[in-house]
Amino acid sequence: MKDVVSRCPIEECMRVLSGRWPTLLLYYLKERPKRFSDLQRDNPTVSHRILSLELRKLEEAGIVRRTAYEGYPLRVEYALTPAGEQLVPLIDALGDWWEGSEGVRGVARAAE
Amino acid sequence: MKDVVSRCPIEECMRVLSGRWPTLLLYYLKERPKRFSDLQRDNPTVSHRILSLELRKLEEAGIVRRTAYEGYPLRVEYALTPAGEQLVPLIDALGDWWEGSEGVRGVARAAE
DNA sequence: TCGTGGTTACAAAAAAGTCCGTAATTCACA
DNA sequence: TGTGAATTACGGACTTTTTTGTAACCACGA
Numbered sequence: 001m002k003d004v005v006s007r008c009p010i011e012e013c014m015r016v017l018s019g020r021w022p023t024l025l026l027y028y029l030k031e032r033p034k035r036f037s038d039l040q041r042d043n044p045t046v047s048h049r050i051l052s053l054e055l056r057k058l059e060e061a062g063i064v065r066r067t068a069y070e071g072y073p074l075r076v077e078y079a080l081t082p083a084g085e086q087l088v089p090l091i092d093a094l095g096d097w098w099e100g101s102e103g104v105r106g107v108a109r110a111a112e
Numbered sequence: 113m114k115d116v117v118s119r120c121p122i123e124e125c126m127r128v129l130s131g132r133w134p135t136l137l138l139y140y141l142k143e144r145p146k147r148f149s150d151l152q153r154d155n156p157t158v159s160h161r162i163l164s165l166e167l168r169k170l171e172e173a174g175i176v177r178r179t180a181y182e183g184y185p186l187r188v189e190y191a192l193t194p195a196g197e198q199l200v201p202l203i204d205a206l207g208d209w210w211e212g213s214e215g216v217r218g219v220a221r222a223a224e
Numbered sequence: 225t226c227g228t229g230g231t232t233a234c235a236a237a238a239a240a241g242t243c244c245g246t247a248a249t250t251c252a253c254a
Numbered sequence: 255t256g257t258g259a260a261t262t263a264c265g266g267a268c269t270t271t272t273t274t275g276t277a278a279c280c281a282c283g284a
Contacts, residue, residue, distance in 0.1 A: 002222050010135050010203060014212035018130040019239080036263055047241050052264060062217025071263040072249035083213035091122060097202055098125035101195035105174025107125050131273085148229055159275055163228065184283045185228040 016061040020055045021046060023091050026080070029064065030088045033079035063087060128173040133158060133166045138192070141176065142200045145191035154186050175199060 017023060021043075028034060028042040039051060046054075055078055060062040069075040083104040084102070128134060132156075140146060140154040151163060158166075167190055170176040175196040180188040192200070 005254075008136075008139075008207075009210040010139065010207035011132070013206050014132070014135050014224060016127075017126075017206070018132070020126070021162050021178050022132070022177070023126050024120075027120070037261095048264075049239060049242085049266095053240095062213070068263085073245080073260090074249095074264080074265060078211040081216065083209075083216040086123070086213055086216070087209055090202065090209055094129070095120075097195075097199055098121040101174070101198055104193065104195040104198070149227085159233085161276085162274060165274090166254080180229085184281085186282080188229060206225090210252080 016057060016063070017091075019054075022058060025054060025058065026063070026088060026091055027085070028076060029076050033077050036076050036078070039078065058084075061102065068088065121211050126190060128169055128175070129203075133162065133165075137166060137170065138196065138200060138203055141190060141192050141196070141222070145189050148190070150191065170196075 010025075024043060026079060027071070034042070036048075036051070036055075039050060039055075040046070043051075055064060055066065061067050062081055063073065065079050065081050065084075067077045067079070136155060137151065138190075140151060146154070148160075148163070148167075152158070153169075155163075167176060167178065171178050174193055177193050177196075178190050179189045179191070181189070190206060
């Protein structure tokens with residue numbers, strides 16, 4: 001129920017990007033469109049149920065396009081939409097920030 | 113124990129930015145340093161336990177600096193670190209992307 | 225007694241994972 | 255010429271793990 005609509009774009013945006021998988025999936029999808037099983041291989045620790053749920057979430061958010069091909073064995077392809085591709089550099093920038101600011105931040109675990 | 117270290121900066125980064133509160137707190141802290149109770153007022157729906165936990169998480173990540181002043185009543189101030197300030201425009205960019213790509217995305221709830 | 229910035233113990237909810245089933249086709253085997 | 259196993263992309267029921275929230279408490283000084 002979370003107060004219906006947040007009106008804050010950042011909050012809405014983080015609602016779909018939050019969590020462990022969305023950015024990871026983006027990371028793998030940015031190379032090229034992938035099939036369900038490709039994504040499973042890319043990330044062996046995600047259960048297929050979660051993978052399927054996360055992909056649906058990204059699809060509903062307009063970040064990923066799902067294309068199912070007729071015939072068996074089933075074949076489904078997931079690709080970034082234009083919006084998804086626009087998002088990629090922003091996520092990369094976050095990654096760069098995280099690395100680049102390690103000196104500026106507490107550095108956390110330096111010796112490990 | 114989530115595979116210890118992810119080695120992927122994006123994954124590590126999202127670990128601290130994920131969730132409802134981190135970006136919101138950033139949003140309020142970017143105006144000026146705030147006290148614990150200011151942040152409670154800014155966002156009345158966060159419980160003070162969670163607020164305290166989230167602030168600690170941000171502090172450990174080197175995004176927020178906590179300054180406690182001696183004397184009573186207790187006074188503690190939270191401010192963005194330089195790294196935190198560098199992060200702000202990146203988060204804003206995400207918000208812009210979310211708004212700007214509404215036409216590109218599915219648009220979701222257009223009439224509401 | 226109130227206000228501040230916490231903490232702890234416990235309850236509730238959300239997220240993630242396991243296990244099993246389904247569809248429709250191809251392929252192996254005998 | 256069946257029988258059955260494999261494949262792919264899921265769906266549903268259920269359990270476990272993790273995250274959030276609620277409520278109460280503490281310290282101290284005015």
